[in-house]
Every structure is written in structure tokens, then in C-alpha cells.
């Protein structure tokens with residue numbers, strides 16, 4: 001027994017360095033490798049949400065370059081890219097004339113509803129419109145059943161989400177994704193918040209993180 005114990009200890013002694021190497025490997029801060037089952041969701045990067053738009057979001061234009069960098073990564077990994085858009089009728093419930101909180105924005109087929117000119121979406125992009133009837137709220141992209149259907153068809157498990165606005169459409173899309181048990185990565189360097197109240201964006205990021213979303217920046221993507 002003593003010999004067996006000693007032998008076991010000797011084996012453990014030999015394994016310990018490997019244990020530390022493995023642990024270091026798994027703890028490597030934030031390195032995420034894209035793989036099959038991943039998808040990028042670009043939320044509402046539309047002209048009306050840029051600084052000159054009808055519902056301007058400060059910094060909306062500043063994220064386009066990094067959103068493009070994410071698009072590039074997903075394209076080179078042959079992974080699907082979704083782009084959501086507000087696509088409202090003229091009498092949409094969210095407009096002030098109907099008692100809603102917002103000015104008229106992203107009316108279907110209008111200039112303002114177009115994707116930002118600098119946004120480099122591939123031909124293969126899957127466009128998901130939302131808020132396209134007077135009553136459909138249109139904050140969460142999951143309101144359009146097309147999104148879930150296409151994610152299911154492609155066996156997607158992990159969603160990488162960026163876009164505008166952190167505190168509305170990004171927040172509600174991410175919260176629905178978490179409810180549906182997707183693993184969600186929030187692309188923190190490619191978000192712009194409406195900040196109707198100054199801390200709304202920060203608070204929304206906290207809510208998403210508390211709900212299980214992992215915050216990620218481009219440099220953490222392997």
C-alpha cells in the first residue's frame with residue numbers, strides 16, 4: 001500500500017506542471033475562437049440612428065469601423081451575419097404623434113431606414129426587419145420569427161451582438177436571446193447608447209452581463 005501511495009504521489013508530482021499549463025490555457029483572458037454555430041447580429045446600424053439622423057444616437061457613426069471589423073471576421077470564418085433594422089409604418093406606435101416616446105424614424109423604404117453607408121454588409125447578410133406594423137413594438141429582433149427560424153436552420157448556439165442602441169434594441173434582443181438559452185457575447189466596443197438618461201447605456205450593459213451575456217472586445221477575438 002505504501003508503495004502504491006508513493007507511486008500515486010510520484011505520478012501526481014509529474015502531472016502538476018501540466019495542470020498549471022492547462023489552467024493557464026483555459027484562463028487566458030478573453031480569447032474566444034469563432035467556430036461553427038456562431039453568428040453575428042448587427043442591430044439597427046441605420047442612417048436615422050447616426051448623428052445626422054431623425055433619432056440621432058451619439059457615437060452611432062463611431063462604431064461602424066469596428067462593426068465592419070467584426071463582419072470581416074465572421075465572413076472569413078464563413079459564419080452567418082444578421083443585420084436587424086427598424087422598418088416602421090408612418091403611424092408606428094413608437095412615434096410621438098401616436099403617443100410614443102420617439103420622433104418619426106426608420107420609416108420603411110425611406111432614406112433614414114437604410115443601413116449606414118459605411119457599413120460593409122456582405123451579399124449573404126440576412127436582414128431582419130422589426131416594428132413593421134403599427135402595433136409591433138420592434139425593440140427586440142426576436143419579435144420577427146424569421147430570426148429564430150434562421151438561427152435554428154443554421155444550428156446557431158452562440159450570438160455575438162453589436163449595434164444601436166445599447167439601451168433599447170440591443171438590450172431587448174440580448175435579453176430575449178438569453179431567455180432562449182443562447183450563449184451571448186456583447187461586443188462592447190461596437191455599441192452606441194441612446195442615453196436618454198446619462199447612465200442608461202452603462203446600466204443596460206450591466207443588465208445584460210448580469211443576465212449571462214459576456215462582454216467582449218475585438219482584441220479578445222482570436
Ligand SMILES: [Zn+2]
Nearest residue numbers: 086094131138
Ligand atoms: Zn424604432
